[in-house]
Amino acid sequence: MLLEARGIVKAFGAFHAVAGADLLLEESELIGLIGPNGAGKSTFFNCLSGDARPTAGTIRFRGTEVTALPPAAHARLGLARTFQVPIVFDTMTVRENVMVGAFLRHPHRRAAAAKADEVLAFTGLAEQANLPATALGTPGRKRLEIARALATEPVLLLLDEALAGLPSAEVEAAIDLVRRIHESGVTLIVVEHIMEVIHRLTRRVLVFHQGRVIAEGTPAEVTADPAVITAYLGRRAHK
Amino acid sequence: MRLSRAWPAALLLVLVASPFFSFNPFYQRVAALVALAAISASAWNVIGGYAGQVSFGHSVYFGVGAYAALLVFTKLGLPPIAGAPLGILASLAISVIAGLPTFRLHGHYFSMATFAIAALAELLIINWNFAGGAIGMMGPATARSPADLLFRSALPYYAIFLAVLAVLLWLTHRMQRSRMGFYLRAIGAGERAAQSLGVPIRRYKLYALLLSGAFTALAGSLYAVMIGFIDPDSGFGVLISVNMVVMAALGGAGTLFGPLVGAVILVPLSEASNAILGGGSSGAAYVAYGVIIMLIARFCPGGLAEWWRVLTRTRRRRAA
Numbered sequence: 001m002l003l004e005a006r007g008i009v010k011a012f013g014a015f016h017a018v019a020g021a022d023l024l025l026e027e028s029e030l031i032g033l034i035g036p037n038g039a040g041k042s043t044f045f046n047c048l049s050g051d052a053r054p055t056a057g058t059i060r061f062r063g064t065e066v067t068a069l070p071p072a073a074h075a076r077l078g079l080a081r082t083f084q085v086p087i088v089f090d091t092m093t094v095r096e097n098v099m100v101g102a103f104l105r106h107p108h109r110r111a112a113a114a115k116a117d118e119v120l121a122f123t124g125l126a127e128q129a130n131l132p133a134t135a136l137g138t139p140g141r142k143r144l145e146i147a148r149a150l151a152t153e154p155v156l157l158l159l160d161e162a163l164a165g166l167p168s169a170e171v172e173a174a175i176d177l178v179r180r181i182h183e184s185g186v187t188l189i190v191v192e193h194i195m196e197v198i199h200r201l202t203r204r205v206l207v208f209h210q211g212r213v214i215a216e217g218t219p220a221e222v223t224a225d226p227a228v229i230t231a232y233l234g235r236r237a238h239k
Numbered sequence: 240m241r242l243s244r245a246w247p248a249a250l251l252l253v254l255v256a257s258p259f260f261s262f263n264p265f266y267q268r269v270a271a272l273v274a275l276a277a278i279s280a281s282a283w284n285v286i287g288g289y290a291g292q293v294s295f296g297h298s299v300y301f302g303v304g305a306y307a308a309l310l311v312f313t314k315l316g317l318p319p320i321a322g323a324p325l326g327i328l329a330s331l332a333i334s335v336i337a338g339l340p341t342f343r344l345h346g347h348y349f350s351m352a353t354f355a356i357a358a359l360a361e362l363l364i365i366n367w368n369f370a371g372g373a374i375g376m377m378g379p380a381t382a383r384s385p386a387d388l389l390f391r392s393a394l395p396y397y398a399i400f401l402a403v404l405a406v407l408l409w410l411t412h413r414m415q416r417s418r419m420g421f422y423l424r425a426i427g428a429g430e431r432a433a434q435s436l437g438v439p440i441r442r443y444k445l446y447a448l449l450l451s452g453a454f455t456a457l458a459g460s461l462y463a464v465m466i467g468f469i470d471p472d473s474g475f476g477v478l479i480s481v482n483m484v485v486m487a488a489l490g491g492a493g494t495l496f497g498p499l500v501g502a503v504i505l506v507p508l509s510e511a512s513n514a515i516l517g518g519g520s521s522g523a524a525y526v527a528y529g530v531i532i533m534l535i536a537r538f539c540p541g542g543l544a545e546w547w548r549v550l551t552r553t554r555r556r557r558a559a
Contacts (some may be wrong), residue, residue: 049435051431051434051435071431071434071435072433072434072435072437072438072439072440073432075435075436075437076437080435081435081437082466083432083435087431087432088427088429088432089424089425089428089429089432089433090428090429091424091427091428091493092424092425092428096421096424099421100421100422100425100433100436100438101437103418103421103422103438104436104437107418108418109416109417109418112418112421145432148432148436149435149436150435151436152436210342
C-alpha cells in the first residue's frame with residue numbers, strides 16, 4: 001500500500017470539513033477525487049500533503065506515519081502536490097522555479113539545472129525556460145506548478161484542479177501531460193470538477209460530499225449512483 | 240548586453256578606488272561610512288532581501304557588535320576590535336533566541352515583532368549602567384598599540400571596511416548561486432509552495448539570520464572602532480535599522496549590489512545634510528527616509544535594480 005489514510009477528520013470549530021474519510025491507494029494507480037464545491041476535497045488533500053494537520057485519523061505513506069509531519073517532510077518522502085490557485089515564485093524565471101524543486105534531490109547547482117531542463121522539456125515549457133514566471137498565463141502557471149512538483153521526483157503526485165479553468169485546447173494538452181506522468185511511473189490523485197476529464201483519465205473515482213466519501217467506483221458507476229446525483233443536483237421536488 | 244554589464248562595473252571600480260587618490264578628508268570619511276553602511280545593508284539583505292523577511296530589528300545586532308567592542312576596551316583594557324568576535328557570538332545567540340519564535344510570523348507581523356524586540360533592547364541598554372547607561376562609552380583616546388586601530392585619516396578604515404564588504408559580497412554571491420540562495424528566494428516568494436517542494440523553511444530562515452546578524456554585528460564593532468563612541472541611540476536606535484532597510488530597498492532588495500548602490504546614494508546625502516543643517520538634523524533624516532520609502536513603494540518596488548533591468552532590456556530590444 002502506497003498511501004493509507006484512515007478515519008481522517010478535519011474540524012474547524014464545530015464545522016467538520018472532512019468528517020471521517022478513508023483512502024487506500026496502491027502504487028501506480030491514478031484515481032480521481034470529485035465532489036461538489038465545499039465537499040471537503042481540498043481540505044482532505046491538504047491533510048494528505050501535510051499542509052493541514054488532521055483533527056483525527058492516521059495517514060501512512062510508504063510505510064511511514066506522516067500524519068503530523070510538515071509538508072517538507074512529505075516532499076522528502078516522495079509526495080508532491082500542486083495548488084488549486086497556482087503559487088509560482090514570481091521573482092524567478094521559469095527554470096529557476098523548477099530548480100527549487102530539483103534541488104531537493106540534487107544539492108548541486110549544475111545537477112539541479114540539468115534536472116530542471118529535463119522536466120521543462122517533458123512538460124513542454126522548454127521554450128519559456130528563461131522568461132520570468134510572471135510572463136506566464138494561467139495555463140502556463142498550472143503547467144509550471146506541475147513541472148516544479150515533478151522536479152522533486154515524486155512517487156505520488158497530488159493535482160488539485162490542475163485542469164480547471166483551462167481553455168479547451170489547453171485541456172487536451174494537460175490530459176496528455178497527466179497521462180505521460182502516469183506512464184512514467186508516478187502514482188496520481190487528481191481532484192477535478194470536470195466530469196469529462198475524470199472519465200477520460202481514471203478508472204477509479206471517489207466522490208466526496210459533506211466531508212465523506214459517498215461513492216467509489218468507475219466513473220460510469222459513480223455517475224449512475226443515486227447518492228451522487230442527489231449530492232450534485234439535489235433531490236427532485238416531486239415524489 | 241556586454242556593454243550594459245561592463246559600464247556599471249567600470250563605474251564601480253572608479254568609485255571604489257577614488258578615495259585613495261583623493262586628498263579631501265571629508266570625501267575619505269564619507270567613503271568609509273558608505274562602505275560601512277554597505278556592509279550592514281548587504282548583511283540585512285540576506286534575510287530581508289533574499290528571504291523576504293523584512294526585519295526592522297537589525298539595530299540589535301549592530302548595537303551588540305558596537306557595545307562588545309567598547310565593553311572589552313573599557314572593562315578589560317583590550318583593543319576594541321577584540322570585541323568583534325564576542326559581538327558575533329552574541330549575534331548568533333540572539334538569532335537563535337529571537338529568530339525561532341518570530342519566524343512563525345509572516346509579513347508585517349514579523350516586521351512588527353522585530354521592531355518591538357529592537358525597541359525593547361534599546362530600553363534595556365539605556366538602563367544598563369554597567370555599559371554606560373544612557374551616556375554610553377568612549378573608545379581609546381590615543382592609540383596604545385597598532386591593534387587599537389586608531390588612525391587620523393579615514394583611509395585605513397575605508398580599506399578595512401572595503402575588505403569586509405568584499406568578503407560579504409563574495410559570500411552572498413556564492414550563496415545566491417547555491418541551493419541556499421534558491422531556497423531563500425523561494426521562501427520570500429511563497430512559503431507555502433516552497434514548503435511543498437521540500438524546503439525546510441524555518442531552518443533556512445535561521446541560516447540566513449545567522450549570517451545576516453553576524454555581519455551586522457561585525458559592522459557595529461567596526462563602527463565603534465572608527466567612531467570611538469557609542470550610546471544607546473547610535474548603537475540601538477530605530478534609525479540604524481531603518482537605514483539598512485531603506486538602503487537595500489532603494490538599491491534593490493534581494494540583489495547582490497543593490498544595498499551597496501543604496502549606501503552610495505544615501506550616505507553622502509545624509510552626511511551632506513548633516514554638514515549643512517548641523518549635527519542635530521536627524522529629524523530631517525527621518526523625513527527624507529519617509530519620502531524615499533513612499534517613492535520606492537509607489538514607483539519602483541524593486542528598487543533601482545529593477546529600474547536598471549527595465550532600462551537595459553528596452554535598450555537591448557531597441558538595438559535588436
